[in-house]
Amino acid sequence: MxxxxxxxxxxxxxxxxxxxxxxxxxxxxxHNREMKVYIFNQDIPSEWFRAIRKQMERIGSELVDIKLLDSRLDKSWTAGFAHINYMAFARYFIPEYVMEDRVLYLDSDVIVTGEICHLFDVDLGDNYLAAVAALHGMTSLFNSGVLLIDNKRWKAEGLVEQLIERTKRDWQEVPEGDQSILNSVFSGRWLALDHSYNFPIGYDYGAYIRGELGVFEIPLDPLPLVLHYISPDKPWNTFSSGRLRQIWWDYAMLEWEEIVARVGGGVKPTEPPTRLHLLTLTNTDNLEHIEKLVVALPDCCFHIGAYTAMSGTLARLAQYENVRLYPKIMRVTIEDLMAKADVYLDINHGDKFEDILEEVTDKKIEMLTFDTTVGVGVGAKIFPTTQPQKLVEFLETYKKEEK
Incomplete structure (x- = not known):
C-alpha cells in the first residue's frame, strides 16, 4: 500500500x-492526523509557533512558519469588506513556499468538524482547483475560503505572477477582492465540491434580511465538514446573529491536552537541549550563509541582534525554531547574550562593531568568520566562504569546554 x-x-x-x-x-x-500546516503571516511571534508546534508534533503533524514579507503582497489591496485585509491575497504565493504537489487552503474563519484529509484523493482532472459554489450555490462563482489546489500545475504555469498582475489591474474594480480575481482567472477551470466542504453558516443573517429562507431548511445534522463563518457576523463578536456560534467557541476553548488525548498522541514534549549558543551582532541584513548555517545546525541556537529595526530579510529567519532575533537591542541584552554565548559568528558584511569584537576577544569567546567577512585585526578562525560546510563541521564537533 x-x-x-x-x-x-x-x-x-x-x-x-x-x-x-x-x-x-x-x-x-x-479530527485529523499527519498534517503539515503552513501559516502564511508577517507578524506572528516565533514563541507562539514553538509552543503550538510542540503540541502538533505529538499527533504526528508539523507546523511551518512562513514569513510572507514579499513586496509583491501589496498592503493597499483590499477585499471589499472591512473585516478582510491584504493577507487574504497571501494564498496567491502558495506555489512559491509550499513544496507539495497538492495543497488544501483554508480561511481562518472556518471550523473543521471531521476528517478532511480524504480531500487529497479527489481527482481534479484538468482543473486548477476544487472549491464550493458560493452562497449555497445561488451564484455561479466559487467561495475562495476552501481551495483544493493543484500546486504542481500552479507552479508549472506561473500562476503566482498571473494572479498578481490581474490583481494590480483589477483589484479596485472587483467587488470581492481576491475571491473575484481567483474566479476570473479560473473561470470554467474549477471542480465543484459538495457544499459540506465549505458551508457558509456566516451567511445566515444576510439570507434572513434578503428573504432567502430556504437557507434555513438545509440540514445541519450531521454538521457540514467545514463551517465557514463568512460576513462580519462572526461568532467571536460580543454578539452575533448566525447559527452555530457555540460550535466555534467549543473548538476555540479546547485545551491541547484534550486534543492529544482524543487523537491518541504522544507524551507531553520536553524542551530539547541547546548544544551551543551562537551570537551575532550586525548593522546590515547581509549575514554570510546564515540560512544554510541555521538549517545545518538545528541543535544550535542562533542569537542575532541589531541596534536598529530589522528588515524582512532578517525577520523571516524567525520562522526557524533555533533562531532568536533582537531588533533595537539594548546593552543589558547584549550582556546577557555574551554571558551565555559559546561562539561568536562574525559573519556580517559591512562595518564592524569593534567594541563588541574586542569584548568577545577579552571574554575568550570562540570567534568564527568567513574570509569575506573577517574584521581587521580580529583573532578569529577563518573559513572559506566557498565552503560553508567547513564551518558547519567545526561547530558540529565543537565542545563547550574548549573555550
Whole structure:
C-alpha cells in the first residue's frame, strides 16, 4: 500500500487573527492526523509557533512558519469588506513556499468538524482547483475560503505572477477582492465540491434580511465538514446573529491536552537541549550563509541582534525554531547574550562593531568568520566562504569546554 505524505494545509493571517488561526488548528487536529500546516503571516511571534508546534508534533503533524514579507503582497489591496485585509491575497504565493504537489487552503474563519484529509484523493482532472459554489450555490462563482489546489500545475504555469498582475489591474474594480480575481482567472477551470466542504453558516443573517429562507431548511445534522463563518457576523463578536456560534467557541476553548488525548498522541514534549549558543551582532541584513548555517545546525541556537529595526530579510529567519532575533537591542541584552554565548559568528558584511569584537576577544569567546567577512585585526578562525560546510563541521564537533 502506498503511504500518503502528510497533508499540506495552508492558513494565512496576521497577529490580530491569532485566536481564530489557533481555533482552526484545534479543529483540524481534533479530527485529523499527519498534517503539515503552513501559516502564511508577517507578524506572528516565533514563541507562539514553538509552543503550538510542540503540541502538533505529538499527533504526528508539523507546523511551518512562513514569513510572507514579499513586496509583491501589496498592503493597499483590499477585499471589499472591512473585516478582510491584504493577507487574504497571501494564498496567491502558495506555489512559491509550499513544496507539495497538492495543497488544501483554508480561511481562518472556518471550523473543521471531521476528517478532511480524504480531500487529497479527489481527482481534479484538468482543473486548477476544487472549491464550493458560493452562497449555497445561488451564484455561479466559487467561495475562495476552501481551495483544493493543484500546486504542481500552479507552479508549472506561473500562476503566482498571473494572479498578481490581474490583481494590480483589477483589484479596485472587483467587488470581492481576491475571491473575484481567483474566479476570473479560473473561470470554467474549477471542480465543484459538495457544499459540506465549505458551508457558509456566516451567511445566515444576510439570507434572513434578503428573504432567502430556504437557507434555513438545509440540514445541519450531521454538521457540514467545514463551517465557514463568512460576513462580519462572526461568532467571536460580543454578539452575533448566525447559527452555530457555540460550535466555534467549543473548538476555540479546547485545551491541547484534550486534543492529544482524543487523537491518541504522544507524551507531553520536553524542551530539547541547546548544544551551543551562537551570537551575532550586525548593522546590515547581509549575514554570510546564515540560512544554510541555521538549517545545518538545528541543535544550535542562533542569537542575532541589531541596534536598529530589522528588515524582512532578517525577520523571516524567525520562522526557524533555533533562531532568536533582537531588533533595537539594548546593552543589558547584549550582556546577557555574551554571558551565555559559546561562539561568536562574525559573519556580517559591512562595518564592524569593534567594541563588541574586542569584548568577545577579552571574554575568550570562540570567534568564527568567513574570509569575506573577517574584521581587521580580529583573532578569529577563518573559513572559506566557498565552503560553508567547513564551518558547519567545526561547530558540529565543537565542545563547550574548549573555550
Amino acid at each position: 502506498k503511504t500518503r505524505q502528510k497533508a499540506a494545509i495552508v492558513l494565512a493571517g496576521d497577529y490580530g487573527y491569532i485566536r481564530q488561526i489557533e481555533s482552526v488548528l484545534k479543529s483540524l487536529c481534533y
